[in-house]
Amino acid sequence: MGGGVIDEIFATFREKGRSTYLGEPVTLTEHMLQAAVAAEDDGADDELVAAALLHDYGHLIHDLPEDSAEHGLDTAHEDVGHAFLARHFPPEVVEPIRLHVAAKRYLCAVEPSYLDELSEASRHSLELQGGPFDEAEVREFQRNPHWRNAVRLRRYDDLGKEPGRRLPGVESFRPVLEAVLLG
Ligand code: FE
Numbered sequence: 001m002g003g004g005v006i007d008e009i010f011a012t013f014r015e016k017g018r019s020t021y022l023g024e025p026v027t028l029t030e031h032m033l034q035a036a037v038a039a040e041d042d043g044a045d046d047e048l049v050a051a052a053l054l055h056d057y058g059h060l061i062h063d064l065p066e067d068s069a070e071h072g073l074d075t076a077h078e079d080v081g082h083a084f085l086a087r088h089f090p091p092e093v094v095e096p097i098r099l100h101v102a103a104k105r106y107l108c109a110v111e112p113s114y115l116d117e118l119s120e121a122s123r124h125s126l127e128l129q130g131g132p133f134d135e136a137e138v139r140e141f142q143r144n145p146h147w148r149n150a151v152r153l154r155r156y157d158d159l160g161k162e163p164g165r166r167l168p169g170v171e172s173f174r175p176v177l178e179a180v181l182l183g
Contacts, residue, residue, distance in 0.1 A: 005088045006177050009054070013170045016060040023121030025163040032056055033167045034160035035153075042156070046179045047092035048149055052156045053173050054089075055097050057081040078102075091146065093180055099141070099150035100157060101129050106141050107154060108132035119161060 017029030024031065036053035044052070058081030082098040096103075104122070107114040109132040118126065126132075133141060141147055 006174060006181065009057070009177070010170055010174075012057075012060050017170075021056070021059075021161070022125070024119060024161045026161055028056060028059055029170060030165070030167060031160045033170060034162060034165060035156040036173060037167065038156040038159040039153075042152070044152065044156075046176050047090065048096065048152060049173070049176050050089065050180045051093045051096045051149070051153050053170070053176070054081065054085060054093070055100050055153055055157060057085060057097075088182055089180060090182060092149070095144065095146035096150040096153040099144060099146060100153050102133075102141055103147070103150040103154035105130060105133045106138060106147075107151065109134070109138050118158075122158075 013029050013032075017032075018027050020026070021028045021031040026034070032053055032055065035055060036049055039049045039052035056077060058077030058079065061084060062077060062080045078098055078101045082094050085097060086094045104118075104126065108118075108126065115123070115126075115132065144150070
């Protein structure tokens with residue numbers, strides 16, 4: 001039954017992954033693959049590579065239009081993705097996914113240069129997501145045991161916006177997903 005959900009995930013990438021990623025010059029599938037490759041290049045473990053590959057899965061499965069942000073709507077894709085994925089993957093995979101938007105708000109608060117380097121689309125969505133954390137929110141974020149990996153995932157996310165890069169197929173990550181799938 002485990003293999004079933006991985007097949008379902010790959011089918012969803014095929015059906016929904018070709019749309020562009022929120023104003024960035026890559027498709028959603030390219031974006032998530034680039035993030036996964038960045039995680040591998042960084043020596044991340046299977047859980048974090050899987051998190052990078054699936055971090056925007058919520059964008060693939062929610063039913064809101066892709067240009068929602070332009071219309072001032074936060075799709076809360078991190079929660080949509082988490083709700084589905086938490087049924088099949090452990091916290092080491094799904095907590096960084098749930099926290100990857102919070103990690104952006106965290107980095108904007110603690111690293112002044114981070115905000116300046118955000119892409120245009122990402123800066124726009126930041127406002128819809130609540131803006132940089134204040135001090136209390138920073139402390140609260142750091143109470144989650146997975147916060148460091150959420151920040152690492154965020155950096156892979158930010159690296160996944162390069163047009164025209166040669167990439168492996170999503171299916172090449174099957175062994176990684178199988179290794180971390182819940183029994
Ligand atoms: Fe992303």
